[in-house]
Each structure stands twice: as C-alpha cells, then as structure tokens.
Amino acid sequence: MHSPDLKNTQAVVRRLNALAPLSDAGIAALVKAIGERTLRAGPGEDLVCEGDRPDRVRIILSGWLTRYKTLEDGRRQIVNFVLPGDTCDPQIYLLRQMDHSIATLTPVVYAEIEAARFEELLAADRSLAEAFQIEMLVTMAVQREWVINLGRRVALERIAHLLCEIFERLRPVGLLEGQSCAFPITQMDLADATGLSVVHVNRTIQELRANNLIVLRERTLTINDLAALKNLALFLPNYLHLRAE
Amino acid sequence: MHSPDLKNTQAVVRRLNALAPLSDAGIAALVKAIGERTLRAGPGEDLVCEGDRPDRVRIILSGWLTRYKTLEDGRRQIVNFVLPGDTCDPQIYLLRQMDHSIATLTPVVYAEIEAARFEELLAADRSLAEAFQIEMLVTMAVQREWVINLGRRVALERIAHLLCEIFERLRPVGLLEGQSCAFPITQMDLADATGLSVVHVNRTIQELRANNLIVLRERTLTINDLAALKNLALFLPNYLHLRAE
C-alpha cells in the first residue's frame, strides 16, 4: 500500500472514531484488513447492482458514490451519497439480494473485505463491532432525514439542506478546506437526489448564489455563510450523531 | 401473560422467521424475554421523544405507531410506520440521543427489554442476533424506498405504493383478512407520511376509490385488485426481503 492510500485509511479511522472510540487493537486490525485488498474504480461505474448477491463489505478510501434505484419507466432516485470514509453496508451480506445499486461519481479507491473476514474483525474487537453498528444507525438516521427533506422542505430549503449535510459529513474525514470542499455532484445528480427536475435545480442554485450563500463552480463548493445556509435549510446536525461538535 | 398477548407473541416470532429462520432455543429465549415485561399505551401517546436517551428495545405485540419528526416551524413528516411484530430499534441504544420521535396511532401492547438484557439475548443465540440484524437492514431498505416514493412518484402512485407496502408488511404477521386489513391511519397522517396536503390525499384516495381499486372506510382497507394497485404504484416487493413469496 502506498502513501496516499495510507492517508486515506487514516480518514476511515477518523470517521469511525468520530462515531465511537476505537481501541488500538481494533484500529490495527482494521488497517491491516484494509491493506489486504485495495481496489480502484473509474467514474460512472456500477460497483453494485440491484439483484446482486451481496457477499463483501467495501470501505471507501477516496472518491464519491451514489446509492440509487431506477423505476421501470426510467425515473431515477438517488437515495444517498457515499463519501470517503464510509463503509458500504456492513452486514448487508445477510440479505440475499441487493435492492438498490451503487455507482461511482468519481474515480474511487476502496478496500474490499469478504463477509467472513469482516465477521472475524467484528468478533475480534468489540469497539470495531460497535463503531460499524453505529455507522449503520447513522446511515439510517440520514435516510430518515432525506425523507423529511423530500417530504416537507421546498426546493430552496431542500438543496440547502443537502449541501449542509454533505459539508458536515466531510468535516470529520478532514475533507474541508476552510469554507470549501470538493463537490463532484452534477446538477442532474442533484436533481435525482432531491426529487426535483434539472431545470429547477439549476434555478434554485442560482438563487442560493444570488443570495450570496454559496459559490459552486468547477466541482468545488464554497459556503460563504454556513450559519445562514443552515438557518435557511432548517438544518440541525443532531441526526449525524457526531461525537465532537 | 394472558392469551391475547401470547397470540401476539407468536406474531413477533412469525415476523422474524419470515426474515431469517430462528432456532428453537432462540424462540424460547425471545418469548421468555417478551413475557418478562409487557406494557400498554393508549392512542396518540409519544412512546419515545426526540432528544431522549435510548436505553431499551420495544417489541410491538399489537397496535400501530409512527416514527416522525417535526421541523421548528411545525411541519411534520412521518418517516415510517411501526406495525405489530416490528421491533423498535434493536441497537439504537448505541446512540446517545434519539433523533426522532415515536408515537402510537392506536392502543399498543409492547414488550420492553433493557439494552443489557437484549444484548444477552443476542449473545446467547446467533439466529436471534441475525434475525434482528436483518430486521434492521429491512427497515433501512424500507426507508430508502420511502425516499424513492417521495422523490419520484406522483401523488396517486405514491399513496398506492404506501398502501401496497403496508398490506404486504401485514401479511407475514397474519393480519390480513382476505383482501382487507385494519387501517387506523387518518388522512392527516397519510398526508404527513407522503409529503402531500390533507386535501390532496383526500382527492387522491377518492380517485383510487373511483377506479375501484380500494375501499377505505371505518378504519378498514380493502384492496379490490391488488395486482392492479401494485402495477399502478410500480410496487416491487423485493425491498421487503421476505423469504416466503
């Protein structure tokens, strides 16, 4: 494993640590397992498809992905973004079939751990088992918040809320640079994530720009006034369950 | 524990068994734990409030509940329904704070199991641990499907989809009577669950009635043509991950 991957592995540890404290032994075991099998994928690839039999866990070292599902008639809905440090589905191998797909938005580097090997890890260190369990609970909480976002927020609030969420999720993995972060999500993806049309996403983003809340260009997001954006979005970070506030 | 509770306990076992096969020892341990502490709640009570520290697991023996969250300005969104046989949050005691509330829709009978006692159960029987883990995964899958429902289905499809989901979730716990089931959800709750207004929910239900797809009155839902309703809703049951189809 070469240096950038090592740095990214540290991001994974930081992320889990932000949810629950890891033991040194747990960290060592996890880092070792990650080092055993590191893979790469290009942008726009399906890493997992609906209908696949899940049999392994993927820990994202770098890059962004989406979980999504497509209706028979082509309508697509993104149900979540998978960010660096996130684990794709600890435990999902208990199900016999994937009910959704996972695609890369950017080039992605990830560690792959077979189900049995992953179970070993959890059994060997209680702090790891807890951390992954909590990660799952937080993913559920995020999913619930998306339901609220789609159900009860208007377009402007909705997009603002999504931006706040991504920003705050990038913080514990050290991917913020001041008020800015990478933002490889196209307006089309944003539309599929917020249940809006591309046209309306475009107009909504322009409104956020006009209000001087954000700068979004060349795949970089800058939030000029985070407090104001959160206020507009009715954003409360409690559902992310981060230890350090 | 008297007879109706015993019958309801069997529903819990049936439900978990539909997700993953339980061992006899696991069933016995679970039934015993449920019998230790059975409680009742009236309709319209908050069983759990946002901000509470979670410290126990609740297994619903009978009655319906909602998980919901309220925005600062009063807008409310129901993120899920909790049905008989469901377990309120195995593992959620790992988090320090509830990020949403749970309220009863009807009178509810439920078993309460302290976190430590619940961990004992899981540790003692692997099939129980797996079944509860799978229940959690299925709850996540349902949550994802709600995002799709709110994001990409129009009102008519959306309500139809919710009706199909509830119907199919009641099946494994034996709460269907032919084409009918109890349906204690008011149109206001339906509105908060689907992200629509009460007025529009009312009109949409009338359209389903006019198309002869459903009968909904006196808290009872009858689905005249389940196949047609599923078709209209673009409903595919794969996300419920039930073993017997």
Add this chain to the structure above:
DNA sequence: CGTTTAGTTGACCGTGCTCAAGGGGCGTGG
C-alpha cells in the same frame, strides 16, 4: 473538429397547495 456532457434560459403548463367552508360521527357534560 464534431460529439458529448453539463449548465443555462425562456415560455408554458399542470400537479398539488392554500384558504375557506361545511358535514358527519362520537364523546362529554350540562
């Protein structure tokens, strides 16, 4: 260079919201 992908703009339209009023069933208290 042509082609593709992402972003932008305009015009028009429709789904679903808001506001407002009224009806029916049921429990409670006078």
Add this chain to the structure above:
DNA sequence: CCACGCCCCTTGAGCACGGTCAACTAAACG
C-alpha cells in the same frame, strides 16, 4: 337526552411551485 365541541372527512376556487419542452452556450474529449 340533547347540545356542544372535536376530530376527521369532504368540496370548491384560485394560485404557485416546480415540471416539461426546447433551444442555446461552454467546456471537455476523442
């Protein structure tokens, strides 16, 4: 026993948020 209030459902009218369709620009890429 009736009256009242409350909850839930229903209906009408007008409107707005966001969708659709279409065209155009700019950058990226082979």
